[in-house]
Amino acid sequence: MAVIAESNTRTEQTTVKQIGVTFAAEVDGVDFANLTDEVTDHIYDLLLEYGVLFFRGANITAEQQEILARSFGEPAVFPISRITHPEREVPFLSEITDTPDSPPDADGWHTDITWIPNPPKIGILAALDIPESGGDTLWADLYAAYDNLSPVMQEFFEKLTLKHVISDVILNAVVRLGKPEAVSYIKEKFPPVSHPLIRTHPDTGRKALFVAGHFMQSVEGMNDKESEMLINWLSEYINNPNFHVRWRWQEGDLAIWDERCTNHRALSNHYPQYRRMRRCTIEGDVPFFSA
Numbered sequence: 001m002a003v004i005a006e007s008n009t010r011t012e013q014t015t016v017k018q019i020g021v022t023f024a025a026e027v028d029g030v031d032f033a034n035l036t037d038e039v040t041d042h043i044y045d046l047l048l049e050y051g052v053l054f055f056r057g058a059n060i061t062a063e064q065q066e067i068l069a070r071s072f073g074e075p076a077v078f079p080i081s082r083i084t085h086p087e088r089e090v091p092f093l094s095e096i097t098d099t100p101d102s103p104p105d106a107d108g109w110h111t112d113i114t115w116i117p118n119p120p121k122i123g124i125l126a127a128l129d130i131p132e133s134g135g136d137t138l139w140a141d142l143y144a145a146y147d148n149l150s151p152v153m154q155e156f157f158e159k160l161t162l163k164h165v166i167s168d169v170i171l172n173a174v175v176r177l178g179k180p181e182a183v184s185y186i187k188e189k190f191p192p193v194s195h196p197l198i199r200t201h202p203d204t205g206r207k208a209l210f211v212a213g214h215f216m217q218s219v220e221g222m223n224d225k226e227s228e229m230l231i232n233w234l235s236e237y238i239n240n241p242n243f244h245v246r247w248r249w250q251e252g253d254l255a256i257w258d259e260r261c262t263n264h265r266a267l268s269n270h271y272p273q274y275r276r277m278r279r280c281t282i283e284g285d286v287p288f289f290s291a
């Protein structure tokens, strides 16, 4: 475990331990009650280096989570919430509670909200109430996924763009919310968008395999059969455990991840046990590919 930073104003130290083979680190020693620009800049640098950061027992408050989030950029509001709840201001921090009315629905590999032109760049999740067992979250390293392709496949994939579209999982949740009339409006409002399959990270310059589970609708320029086969292949490819890290939550834990170079999957095997998390995302740029 390497000591990588020391506050100028306090004696505390930040320690970082990589926990995945290619990415992901557990960080200790951050005082979320006294965040400074120096500390949040340091966290962002670590995020660029490791892709996913875990803070065991951070016990971050909603206010602290908001301060942390705003240090990374503009807070993003889930675009559907503006449609399903036009009558109220939608807070950008939201609680995810797993209940019979709201069962877990993120048990598939994805990066968040790729069905808009500028998907979020960062996700932040705090564990408030955790079941006795199950409900782990997995992350996949999209840099490693790209790096492990043969040069021939890398070159082929760098030419491709995919259409991303809002998934039935989200539309079904809108129906469950008692807003079935909103579904056709949402589909109209959010038509499919194109993203490169290989994405260049705007800060690191590294290339990532920009897959997004059920949000991937089709491969542009391919016929239906070719497109379906390639999307199935990509879904199978990202399922390789060699690209993954798995976090077993304890109450008070905090995870921060870079949406541009990771996928995540929230296991639902704790259900019907109750779970409560507090999440937010930060607005991102339009994905691009640069050789």
Ligand SMILES: [Fe+2]
Residues within 6 Å of the ligand: 106, 110, 111, 112, 264
């Ligand atoms: Fe997600």
